[in-house]
Amino acid sequence: MELRGTTILAVKDDHGVAMAGDGQVTFGQNIALKHTARKVRRLYKDRILAGFAGATADAFTLFERFEAKLEQFGGNITRASVELAKEWRMDKYLRRLEAMLVVADAQTVLILSGTGDVIEPDDGLVGIGSGGPFALAAARALRRETALSAEEVARKAMAIAAEMCVYTNEHVTLEKIEK
Template sequence: MTKDDFPGWHGTTILAVRRGGEVVVAGDGQVSLGQTVIKGSARKVRRLGKDGREVVAGFAGSTADAFTLLERLEKKLEASPGQLARACVELAKDWRTDKYLRNLEAMLIVTDGADLYVITGAGDVLEPEHDVTAIGSGGNFALAAARGLMETDHSAEEVARKAMAIAAEICVYTNGNLTVESIRK
């Protein structure tokens, strides 16, 4: 069976919302293989770092690939403490140019509470507009819902939870079993 014959892993929605000095990253728990739900309680949002240089990251794509990228990001953060932008750019540069890394299939959302970035394998380090970003199968649904909810007085966590609930109702690859992490700067 070749890679093209394999039905592919689907089922990630990661959403980040920044409001009132807080950034909330929420991720659903569903992992699907083709039309089958393999797991409903995956944890795709994690805390990285320590000693006050904490970062929250969410990932979409291959789990093994994402973990490899998260480990690399942690090393970049150790080399550049307190400089999330620099660590993200260095990771994206390596990801795009390294023969092994360039084959990794994942995307990351990372935040230190002040800055918020989406990192892709194409070498992109993107800062979202409107203080909201999303990735994964249901990312566009969650993004649209969150953008609409930003017009309300809801907290960052309330916006994230409501937007993820809307995405879970629309996207068959997204469930309502959330992991939610928040960080302030």
């Protein structure tokens, strides 16, 4: 599934996690409809961050399902993610959803996809959406060559992605959770 029209980046460090998302909503391949969308939000008593790439209505369906799983499993992000991924893969309706999620608490960052993937990155960095690879590459370089905080890495990497990806803009929503 090729997801266009967004960039979500999560950066984990020793102090917690920062998650950033751009604000551009596109229609097709050549029309920007909105510039200030919020694609990153707080869930489960403000202890979990979630960001989406893909179809907006599909993402909101996934947010609702994920939040229900978080309630069911007492905020355990890993268990809720695995259960959502299983349901997502097996349910005939959910399988048609065209979105991906990045979810995080203060210790864990995960990517969730409709193919049943629940992936925790080795380095605590995740980028999804059309600008995800650009933001991820910038974040890795910043992490290796600077002593910036997770929040600063996320902001600078998103700015670099916005310079390179036509589906990413500079209106960034950034949320963070500290340990």
